[in-house]
Amino acid sequence: EVQLVESGGGLVQPGGSLRLSCAASGFSFSSYSMNWVRQAPGKGLEWVSSISYSGSYIFYAESVKGRFTMSRDNAQNSLYLQMNSLRAEDTAVYYCARAGDGSRLDIWGQGTMVTVSS
Amino acid sequence: QSVLTQPPSVSAAPGQKVTISCSGSSSNIGNNYVSWYQQLPGTAPKLLIYENNKRPSGTPDRFSGSKSGTSATLGITGLQTGDEADYYCGTWDSSLSAVVFGGGTKLTVL
Numbered sequence: 001e002v003q004l005v006e007s008g009g010g011l012v013q014p015g016g017s018l019r020l021s022c023a024a025s026g027f028s029f030s031s032y033s034m035n036w037v038r039q040a041p042g043k044g045l046e047w048v049s050s051i052s053y054s055g056s057y058i059f060y061a062e063s064v065k066g067r068f069t070m071s072r073d074n075a076q077n078s079l080y081l082q083m084n085s086l087r088a089e090d091t092a093v094y095y096c097a098r099a100g101d102g103s104r105l106d107i108w109g110q111g112t113m114v115t116v117s118s
Numbered sequence: 119q120s121v122l123t124q125p126p127s128v129s130a131a132p133g134q135k136v137t138i139s140c141s142g143s144s145s146n147i148g149n150n151y152v153s154w155y156q157q158l159p160g161t162a163p164k165l166l167i168y169e170n171n172k173r174p175s176g177t178p179d180r181f182s183g184s185k186s187g188t189s190a191t192l193g194i195t196g197l198q199t200g201d202e203a204d205y206y207c208g209t210w211d212s213s214l215s216a217v218v219f220g221g222g223t224k225l226t227v228l
Contacts, residue, residue, distance in 0.1 A: 035217060037163075044120065045155070045163065045206050047217035059215050095162055102151035103210040103217060104168035111162055 002026035002107055004096050009112030016086050016116070022079035022096030022109055030054075030074035033099040036081050038092035039111075046092070049081065050099065064090075086116045121146060122207055124220035131228050134197050138223045140190040140207030146218055150210045152190040154183055157204045157222075166205070167192060197227050 036048040049070040097105035154167035167183035
């Protein structure tokens with residue numbers, strides 16, 4: 001079964017750090033670009049970051065550039081999002097999603113909740 | 119403010135048809151494929167339509183997509199109460215080098 005499972009969410013104070021992980025299974029992880037997408041409570045989807053299949057190319061939303069770092073370990077079939085200098089507005093459910101052809105996000109994880117609050 | 123513009127809500131009766139619009143620009147919809155996502159309450163988004171008008175296996179043929187210029191449309195016929203969800207359009211924006219989404223449209227089946 002093709003599956004993505006996120007972990008690492010939780011409660012963190014403003015200015016703190018958190019590292020999210022996404023474990024992939026059921027497909028050739030190293031052949032696909034991957035994305036992080038977040039959704040604040042009661043709000044719409046917001047793209048956060050994309051990484052190419054090899055990890056050579058990484059793109060970030062302006063809202064997280066300089067604070068978040070996306071990476072992957074193809075040997076471990078894992079995706080990561082290192083989040084530093086966290087702000088209240090980063091509070092959201094964070095989803096990892098596989099990128100198919102034509103920029104479609106064809107497989108999504110169940111999400112992990114990140115709450116930034118004192 | 120979302121890069122792509124969708125109506126906040128649409129509604130129709132069971133069995134009827136509804137359309138959801140998604141408006142963008144030449145840097146996104148105008149020159150890239152559009153996808154549509156369905157998010158049922160309390161669940162993760164799911165790919166509904168890709169490459170403007172293609173359905174992944176599992177998407178009923180009651181759902182259709184189209185694109186013209188810098189706008190895209192999702193159509194749903196034979197509405198069912200189980201179709202009540204939030205629907206998002208999405209695409210790549212070549213100027214921003216970013217995936218962009220619409221603000222989402224809440225479908226209510228009356």
